[in-house]
Structures are given as structure tokens and as C-alpha cells.
Amino acid sequence: MRHLKKGKKFHRKKGQRIALFKSLANNLILKEKIETTETKAKEIRPRVEKLITIAKKQSLAALRILLARLSKRAAEKLYYEITPRYNERKGGYLRIIKSSRIRKNDGAKMAMIKFI
Numbered sequence: 001m002r003h004l005k006k007g008k009k010f011h012r013k014k015g016q017r018i019a020l021f022k023s024l025a026n027n028l029i030l031k032e033k034i035e036t037t038e039t040k041a042k043e044i045r046p047r048v049e050k051l052i053t054i055a056k057k058q059s060l061a062a063l064r065i066l067l068a069r070l071s072k073r074a075a076e077k078l079y080y081e082i083t084p085r086y087n088e089r090k091g092g093y094l095r096i097i098k099s100s101r102i103r104k105n106d107g108a109k110m111a112m113i114k115f116i
Helices: 015-031 038-054 060-069 071-084
Strands: 033-039 094-102 110-115
Touching: 015 033, 015 038, 015 071, 015 094, 033 060, 038 094, 038 110, 060 071, 060 094
Parallel strands: none
Antiparallel strands: 033 110, 094 110
């Protein structure tokens, strides 16, 4: 039973799953919007929103946490460019827009995730 276990496994081992989420977060931050499957978008949104909340503190410790969890380019862009936009906002930094498009090879529902 999966009591108190949150998150999907995406048929991957732990290291592959961590790498998947890290690359999705990096691409989302660098490009500011990406198109992916609905389930991946729903899984990545709380992770990136927590990183934005950490970055809003604007401290050295916050920057080091971001550097540990993201690539250097993505961490610096999040810390210096994206976070100042959301100083007054208390949460809800990302939006998921479901697409009517279905991926042809496996029938997965697609969605776009982007910053508000």
C-alpha cells in the first residue's frame, strides 16, 4: 500500500527520476514555458514553486540551495531575474494549461506549464 507516499514514479528508478525532474525544472526556468505531459507538469509545479519561495528570501543560503538543486544558469536566472517579479505574490507562480493535443505514439495528454 502507498499510504503517505506522494508523487508518481514514472516507471523510473530513483536516480533517473531525480534527473528527469531536475532537467524539467531547469528547462522550465530557462525557457519560462515548456510543453510536456499533464502528469509531469503536475509533478513539477510544486517543486519549482518551492524553489521560487526559497529564492524569494534573497540570501546566500537560498542561492546555495538553488545551486545544489539546479544547474548554475537556471539557479542564477531564478534568483536574479524571475524571483523579483513575484515579491508581492504569496504563491501560485506557475500555470498549467491543458492542451487538446494528444501525443501520437503513446496517447499521452499534453499540457503547457509556464510562469504567470
